[in-house]
Amino acid sequence: MAEEMLDALDRAGVRLTGPRRKLAALIERREGHFTAADLLKDAGRRRMGIGRATVFRLLELLNEQGLVERIDLLDGTHAYIPCEPTHHHHLVCLNCGATTDVGDCGIEAVTREAARRSGFKIEQHRLELFGRCPDCRSRN
Amino acid sequence: MAEEMLDALDRAGVRLTGPRRKLAALIERREGHFTAADLLKDAGRRRMGIGRATVFRLLELLNEQGLVERIDLLDGTHAYIPCEPTHHHHLVCLNCGATTDVGDCGIEAVTREAARRSGFKIEQHRLELFGRCPDCRSRN
DNA sequence: GATTTATTGATACTCGGTATCATATGTGAT
């Protein structure tokens, strides 16, 4: 469990410590997006004695490895979501918080058009999509 | 000066107070994106005696009226940019911080495709584009 | 100009995230 994350950490050349293993497991059993505070609470509830800083440090590491991404919810709060380390975009369910990834859906064309209109040379983009996931749609 | 913002505030039915007029003028003379702290510093430098809370309150008001938008920079910090109150997306220059708006550049098609692939019903989206503005491109 | 009500600025607070630093622990060499 949490193999993928631990492998990535190993590959990144950092130590596979107790706190990191435990946190990776906690992240894995989470569904949808979560905040650093959520994780910290998870750990606290299980008396894991894991420090605040450690949580943030691991999230940063995982983020560097592309296994977790920081997204900005519509209300301006930050959340983290586990994901594959390839370029993609996120879909966030406004009802239950579930997230999915989608690959390139033709956004290249959009950036090209924006570049043409503005004269900018576009180097990066960020696209977040918000809506209702299939489950929540069928559930009412 | 700052007519547009003051008009909008008036239309919104709030009072046209001294601090609001002064801040609107300060926002107007800003270029590119700015943080609440930037604005506060502007005001402080001119000994305007404007409180922290007032700055945040005005930014929130302007945001509600669509005259200012909060964007998330790549490094995770929040910034505000003045803009038109129609749906659009933002281009941010990674070099100088300048911003421009572009209207719909075909993103409808992208959201439709993402919806098809994921089963989500997409209700909102957020797209931010980062790159080099024409000035910075020609300047080297 | 008086009155009413929204707005203000000071202060204190919350919350996400970071810096510091002495202690603990994983790891690679022995």
Place this chain on the structure above:
DNA sequence: ATCACATATGATACCGAGTATCAATAAATC
């Protein structure tokens, strides 16, 4: 196995963005 040492840890303190509170002030309306 154990040693040595670099890395990671957790406690604590800190920072910066944003919000709540509240008595004092100033727009708007009459």
